[in-house]
Ligand SMILES: NC(=O)C1=CN([C@@H]2O[C@H](COP(=O)(O)OP(=O)(O)OC[C@H]3O[C@@H](n4cnc5c(N)ncnc54)[C@H](O)[C@@H]3O)[C@@H](O)[C@H]2O)C=CC1
């Protein structure tokens with residue numbers, strides 16, 4: 171199969187869809203890989219390394235799209251990339267369509283087949299292509315929160331660990347999944363007093379067993395949220411309903427109850443955010459202040475540690491890329507229910523029930539559509 175890797179063009183996004191090592195694996199299996207020039211340059215993956223792995227360097231994104239059937243990226247396609255998609259293409263990348271009506275419309279109009287990393291599943295019902303980035307974003311969320319709590323970051327001037335005779339900061343983690351568990355681990359390590367909330371008792375039980383009395387686990391109810399929002403110095407939003415828009419747990423009214431210049435790091439912003447007041451920010455300008463609460467809402471946090479993130483993402487993506495390339499797109503989708511769960515748009519039709527539900531529109535059953543195409 172002909173596989174294309176364009177250079178990422180989102181704000182401060184230095185990750186790349188395939189590493190030179192991944193390219194080598196695909197070439198070894200008889201595929202062709204077209205890489206846009208300097209796609210990995212910023213993180214040390216030079217054109218020479220791709221060429222040594224057997225990749226072909228293309229001068230522009232247009233060339234990559236023209237040569238390739240399977241496009242492997244990191245971030246959701248930007249408008250200039252959507253313009254290059256045709257029915258010949260399968261796009262394999264993060265899509266986060268639920269909160270993005272316009273992108274959904276334009277992908278449907280392109281006629282391309284679009285598989286979202288974040289809804290591919292595994293045997294345990296987990297999200298193996300989201301997990302590596304969630305691990306990283308969870309760890310970074312505490313760093314971002316700690317910095318935003320500093321005076322210079324706009325925050326209330328509080329150190330997570332506190333000091334002798336001065337209490338540690340109160341950190342509230344909403345959602346005890348991959349982001350939540352990683353944020354919790356770093357926040358505990360940095361000496362904060364941490365409370366984690368979830369609606370999944372098994373998740374809370376696991377963390378309770380792991381951390382004992384070093385963290386407080388709390389079943390997520392409106393009352394618990396009202397109480398703890400008012401106490402928190404740093405809130406980390408880490409909830410997810412897979413494939414769907416994030417539930418808006420943090421209401422505008424909570425902001426008034428919060429401490430002045432407390433911080434919300436809304437990691438769930440890529441699925442629309444779990445605070446009513448959240449709006450997407452970028453690494454260039456990561457925070458804004460509303461109602462005296464500092465909001466950090468960067469939708470591509472792992473892009474800041476692009477080398478670590480690219481390597482971690484490739485470990486997870488490569489097996490699925492190999493399946494798609496070796497078996498062909500349709501046959502791979504039809505024989506692997508986990509890959510099929512990633513299919514959001516197929517040749518001009520929306521096939522994700524979660525995206526359809528979030529946007530109040532209709533969808534076509536994935537398998538039925540594949541078997542009649
Ligand atoms: N901003 C960024 O750069 C990045 C954002 N993310 C996003 O972070 C979010 C979390 O991802 P993961 O941790 O991998 O998901 P996950 O599925 O591992 O965990 C989500 C948790 O939220 C819980 N939850 C759902 N509804 C809840 C509610 N009403 N109250 C309390 N808990 C609730 C679930 O039970 C689950 O334990 C996703 O939106 C993901 O896309 C992930 C990586 C990077």
Ligand SMILES: CC(=O)C(=O)O
Pocket residue numbers: 264300303304440469470471472473
């Ligand atoms: C998951 C995601 O949105 C990211 O890594 O940028």
Ligand SMILES: [Mg+2]
Pocket residue numbers: 264266440469470471
């Ligand atoms: Mg994102």
